[in-house]
Amino acid sequence: MVEAHVDDPAACLTELPGRLEPTEDAFLFRLATAEGVYWVDQLDERFWRFHTDMRNADALPMLREWVGGRRDLDWMWLPSEHLRHVWPNAASRRVRTDFRGGGFVGGNAPARDMRVQLFGENAERLLDLISEIPEYSSAVSFEGVEAEIADPSFGRVREGVSRMGRFAVSGDSLELHLQFVNTVVDRYKQLVELVEAQAINWQRASEDGGGIVNGAPIVVTFSREIEDVGAFADELTSSREPFRLWGLTTVKRDVAEVEAVDLHVGQTLQMDIARRWMRIYLSAGSCGNTVARLISNLQHRFDGALSLRDPKIDVAARRPLAAGA
Numbered sequence: 001m002v003e004a005h006v007d008d009p010a011a012c013l014t015e016l017p018g019r020l021e022p023t024e025d026a027f028l029f030r031l032a033t034a035e036g037v038y039w040v041d042q043l044d045e046r047f048w049r050f051h052t053d054m055r056n057a058d059a060l061p062m063l064r065e066w067v068g069g070r071r072d073l074d075w076m077w078l079p080s081e082h083l084r085h086v087w088p089n090a091a092s093r094r095v096r097t098d099f100r101g102g103g104f105v106g107g108n109a110p111a112r113d114m115r116v117q118l119f120g121e122n123a124e125r126l127l128d129l130i131s132e133i134p135e136y137s138s139a140v141s142f143e144g145v146e147a148e149i150a151d152p153s154f155g156r157v158r159e160g161v162s163r164m165g166r167f168a169v170s171g172d173s174l175e176l177h178l179q180f181v182n183t184v185v186d187r188y189k190q191l192v193e194l195v196e197a198q199a200i201n202w203q204r205a206s207e208d209g210g211g212i213v214n215g216a217p218i219v220v221t222f223s224r225e226i227e228d229v230g231a232f233a234d235e236l237t238s239s240r241e242p243f244r245l246w247g248l249t250t251v252k253r254d255v256a257e258v259e260a261v262d263l264h265v266g267q268t269l270q271m272d273i274a275r276r277w278m279r280i281y282l283s284a285g286s287c288g289n290t291v292a293r294l295i296s297n298l299q300h301r302f303d304g305a306l307s308l309r310d311p312k313i314d315v316a317a318r319r320p321l322a323a324g325a
Helices: 009-013 056-068 080-084 125-131 174-197 229-236 289-301 311-318
Strands: 002-004 019-022 028-032 037-041 047-051 091-100 113-119 144-151 155-162 167-171 201-204 211-214 218-221 245-252 255-262 268-273 277-281
Touching: 009 028, 047 174, 080 144, 080 174, 080 311, 091 289, 113 125, 144 174, 155 174, 167 174, 174 289, 174 311, 218 289, 229 245, 229 255, 229 268
Parallel strands: none
Antiparallel strands: 002 047, 019 028, 028 037, 037 047, 091 113, 091 144, 144 155, 155 167, 201 211, 218 277, 245 255, 255 268, 268 277
């Protein structure tokens, strides 16, 4: 999956190495490369699907270089709960966590790094048990999951999905696989659009002056305390992957005030960071994927148990997927 902000989606694909061919479907393209063939579905003009039967080791490097070299493209950044509950009543067969505290977690933390890969039926149960231990709960985050999905009308598939929107499937039903992908993407898209709907904007009241401010900051609440808010903000805005933020920080009364630029779309945003919370101010027209990327990566580098103050956004990020959703 690739998240895109481009004026001409088809023209954007011509920058990929290989032979690009249209099909009878105006939104579907065939891209033949030296490694193999991609089928590119741009029916959703913002979230593009790249289908291939290549091995991941062959298919990913070209896309990684392409996405990383453009400011108008990004990956999906699934929150942990979107993986923890990837499909109603699905039987998980493998789960993978990769918590890397790095520059965010102090050396005295009980769990500065935690990398676990579990195989077996209901493999996530051990992580559930770890998350119930207070000193380790903040280090539990889902990097990837594999689950078996069955439907009496379609068949059975085994789906693997990572938090950056990479899917791998085996089974006897292409239709069920496509339904699975659409469900994961639609759930993520709802989160992104809710974030964008809360962006701050100024609405002029009349020609005589005055106006109304709409929207509100996105507030993230942490289950653990930030030891040094200035150092935390500097690490967050160091222009490096995966956060893709650059910024300047001023610390006042133990609150870091950040003027940042999202290197994905080149838009500005402001943040206030205190020891137990963060406020993110998006302006109208900004990309909600910025906040989704921030949430997902904070879960994997600082606090896997963080929450969001706005009830609708918190539900979109953390509620289990209901049957029929």
